[in-house]
Amino acid sequence: MDAPAVGAAPDVRVVLDDLGRAFGPRRVLAGVSASVGTGQVLAVTGPNGSGKSTLLRIVAGLLTPTWGSAEVIVAGTPRDPQARRRFIGYAAPDASLYAELSGVENLQFLARLRGVHLTREDLVAALGQVGLLGRGRDRVADYSSGMRHRLKLAAAVLCSPPVLLLDEPGSNLDAEGLEVARGLVEAQRRYGLAVLATNEPRESCWADDVLRLNHA
């Protein structure tokens, strides 16, 4: 993948080199190599259990690889697994937000942890871009599964991270929600890069390149 960098987007690259991961005796990933840079979108596809979510969790710094490496290079500097997290927006079906808090409170909390001050207007705009305008004060416990997923997408892109990792980006979304997700992925090209884990052809076609995984 050698598409040129876009405008003033930050210099960022994710490089997987002979990446592998085992859970006990079971190999989930083996020999995965790929590279994706600024302005690009990579889709990771493969059958259930082929390690798509595991790959994203390794890139996010949430899991360590058993073999090989997964580098996140920001402004020419490789970032260690903990330090890289602040450059990453991550959404996955098993990564929930806080049901006791409202949509606005969830976003406010996550922004505070990143050291970013957001005004009420910023938060309303963040909710508006995923179609949750007017529901920001409602508790997430009262959201439908599709609305929760929209909020996860809003949280993932909240501080314009240079690396966006979306596991099943269209999960639980209706046609309008899918369009929202597609728009966020497209917009991400201006801020950095995106990696999507999906088996949906309509989602993998948002990407410039596809990395196909098989059972290790």
Added chain:
Amino acid sequence: MPDGSAPSVLAQALAVFRKDLDAELRSRTAVTAVLLFSVTSLAVVGFAKGAVAIPEPVQAALLWVVLFFAAFAGLANVWLHEEDRGTSAILRMHAAPEAIYTGKLLLNLLLLAAVALVVTPLYLAMMDVSVGRPGALALVVGTAGFGLAAGATVVGAMIARASARSSLYGAVGFPVLLPLLMMAAHATALALRPAAPASDIWGALTGIAAFGVAIVAASWIVFAYIWEDA
């Protein structure tokens, strides 16, 4: 894109504390568990005692039995919530492990302080305990409560991701906190006596404070290994 500077651990810890406090004020899960256990165990201890006069060391030990089990009934909730509701990945992505531990510790300190403020006077009244040195007793409960909350917090993090958590929590927590409980019971017995030498109470308090500080320091060092996936 984020700028070069990461937010401070203290700022992140306060954000975690504030979030947990908001969530707890709405769900009241931990408060309900802790208070329910405290009141039940106080009632059991009160009935068991009846009209029998019990010596100061036993009075002191019973107070810490109630506080220990009350703490262990509710203080693991701060971790169990994150694991059971699938929010721990998002928290890992956004905050440093030390900040998460500190934020959770702050909430547990607040919860234990609230429990101690309710349980201790109730216990003294129900058990008809006369306190020789009320100020010393307050200091002992405050200092040992700090150690108890710190220990319960780190043990809660250790067991939150294990199966058979309920039995593990007590099984792991009791040996870790046994020295603290013994020191707290001894210091409390001293504080109940009007004639206990101040130097003895001060010595016991120093030991309790050192244990609490050691628990917090050790937790800061090991917490990242407990919290992060391998």
